[in-house]
Amino acid sequence: xxxxxxxxxxxxxxxxxxxxxxxxxxxxxxxxxxxxxxxxxxxxxxxxxxxxxxxxxxxxxxxxxxxxxxxxxxxxxxxxxxxxxxxxxxxxxxxxxxxxxxxxxxxxxxxxxxxxxxxxxxxxxxxxxxxxxxxxxxxxxxxxxxxxxxxxxxxxxxxxxxxxxxxxxxxxxxxxxxxxxxxxxxxxxxxxxxxxxxxxxxxxxxxx
Amino acid sequence: xxxxxxxxxxxxxxxxxxxxxxxxxxxxxxxxxxxxxxxxxxxxxxxxxxxxxxxxxxxxxxxxxxxxxxxxxxxxxxxxxxxxxxxxxxxxxxxxxxxxxxxxxxxxxxxxxxxxxxxxxxxxxxxxxxxxxxxxxxxxxxxxxxxxxxxxxxxxxxxxxxxxxxxxxxxxxxxxxxxxxxxxxxxxxxxxxxxxxxxxxxxxxxxx
DNA sequence: TACGCTAGTAATCGATTGATAACATGTCAA
DNA sequence: TTGACATGTTATCAATCGATTACTAGCGTA
Numbered sequence: 001x002x003x004x005x006x007x008x009x010x011x012x013x014x015x016x017x018x019x020x021x022x023x024x025x026x027x028x029x030x031x032x033x034x035x036x037x038x039x040x041x042x043x044x045x046x047x048x049x050x051x052x053x054x055x056x057x058x059x060x061x062x063x064x065x066x067x068x069x070x071x072x073x074x075x076x077x078x079x080x081x082x083x084x085x086x087x088x089x090x091x092x093x094x095x096x097x098x099x100x101x102x103x104x105x106x107x108x109x110x111x112x113x114x115x116x117x118x119x120x121x122x123x124x125x126x127x128x129x130x131x132x133x134x135x136x137x138x139x140x141x142x143x144x145x146x147x148x149x150x151x152x153x154x155x156x157x158x159x160x161x162x163x164x165x166x167x168x169x170x171x172x173x174x175x176x177x178x179x180x181x182x183x184x185x186x187x188x189x190x191x192x193x194x195x196x197x198x199x200x201x202x203x204x205x206x207x208x
Numbered sequence: 209x210x211x212x213x214x215x216x217x218x219x220x221x222x223x224x225x226x227x228x229x230x231x232x233x234x235x236x237x238x239x240x241x242x243x244x245x246x247x248x249x250x251x252x253x254x255x256x257x258x259x260x261x262x263x264x265x266x267x268x269x270x271x272x273x274x275x276x277x278x279x280x281x282x283x284x285x286x287x288x289x290x291x292x293x294x295x296x297x298x299x300x301x302x303x304x305x306x307x308x309x310x311x312x313x314x315x316x317x318x319x320x321x322x323x324x325x326x327x328x329x330x331x332x333x334x335x336x337x338x339x340x341x342x343x344x345x346x347x348x349x350x351x352x353x354x355x356x357x358x359x360x361x362x363x364x365x366x367x368x369x370x371x372x373x374x375x376x377x378x379x380x381x382x383x384x385x386x387x388x389x390x391x392x393x394x395x396x397x398x399x400x401x402x403x404x405x406x407x408x409x410x411x412x413x414x415x416x
Numbered sequence: 417t418a419c420g421c422t423a424g425t426a427a428t429c430g431a432t433t434g435a436t437a438a439c440a441t442g443t444c445a446a
Numbered sequence: 447t448t449g450a451c452a453t454g455t456t457a458t459c460a461a462t463c464g465a466t467t468a469c470t471a472g473c474g475t476a
Binding site for chain 3: 037
Binding site for chain 4: 255256
């Protein structure tokens with residue numbers, strides 16, 4: 001944004017800043033398309049610092065993806081912790097769906113995960129992808145008390161939601177099929193999400 | 209593979225060869241990660257020819273994605289054409305699911321589409337992504353006679369299936385959660401798909 | 417057989433990218 | 447104060463990639 005005085009931070013604080021920036025950039029452009037330079041600009045540091053702090057782009061992506069998966073797990077566990085124990089399946093499903101949809105506010109988080117999942121062929125990131133997915137799956141199945149088919153059904157919905165987010169389906173709002181698809185997939189939060197996603201402006205030229 | 213005599217082909221035949229190669233390469237590495245050189249090697253032609261025939265990488269990806277979406281539509285329409293008219297929802301759903309799963313045999317087809325869907329932010333490819341998705345959606349809803357919610361549910365399953373394919377979930381076969389997830393998502397075709405996906409060897413170094 | 421069109425390739429270029437090395441600056445303890 | 451370590455930056459490099467240009471070879475046909 002603006003050129004401001006940038007105070008020295010601890011490595012820990014910078015690390016978090018860079019990971020947040022990496023989440024935005026990798027979320028929008030994917031692993032191969034996201035450059036360390038764009039991430040550095042987004043975080044307000046030099047490209048060399050980004051690379052050296054994480055020891056390479058691959059490690060940086062891995063860290064950003066791990067962080068994203070950890071946040072999804074936390075959001076689910078946080079929701080589950082609020083259960084009283086007498087909820088039926090529909091109540092639990094709705095609560096977890098709302099938690100998932102809430103994660104969309106963190107621009108890039110779910111998209112970074114989707115890009116991770118598309119790297120199954122990669123010898124290093126492929127196993128990371130499968131581990132992240134299965135870790136979250138286990139949380140929903142075991143800690144929320146879903147059966148296997150119930151958890152699978154829940155993840156189906158989640159993947160459609162994520163793909164629609166990646167596709168920027170609200171950009172097609174007004175077309176009848178798009179409107180119906182969104183209202184079926186997002187339910188009562190459809191209008192929220194339309195304004196949310198449309199507010200997410202693309203990375204500016206400065207970060208290119 | 210082997211160095212063979214390469215006869216002259218018509219432009220139409222070469223075009224199809226290159227699109228098939230592009231589907232494989234883009235499916236595995238995505239738009240940004242898939243190089244025109246890898247596609248050229250996969251198709252057995254020079255990199256310059258690939259670029260010039262399609263007028264640039266973006267047009268090539270667009271053509272490969274359009275071709276993939278057209279094949280999905282064709283597979284669905286072909287299935288629907290076999291309906292007698294007295295099927296119930298479950299029968300239609302199962303038949304269409306089988307058609308979709310059958311598309312996995314074409315290495316790269318569904319993965320190229322998934323990568324396309326992740327480009328919603330792109331000013332050129334974003335609209336292409338939304339159009340492709342909505343076109344297929346319309347086929348299922350209108351021509352197969354699904355309601356909006358039924359079609360949405362069907363596409364949820366499809367997106368999970370596709371993500372599991374991208375993730376190479378069969379590489380985690382043996383782990384209990386992975387096995388349960390696959391049996392829930394793939395049903396009776398689970399073992400087919402495990403052998404199918406594991407037979408899909410990564411692109412070799414020569415095509416790097 | 418010479419001509420013109422189509423199907424190709426080899427060579428090369430400029431831009432981008434991830435990475436590294438060398439250097440600078442701030443902070444804190446002895 | 448000084449010195450040692452942590453927080454950064456600038457400059458630069460080798461590799462890669464998409465694209466362009468110039469050239470070559472096959473093939474039907476007038």
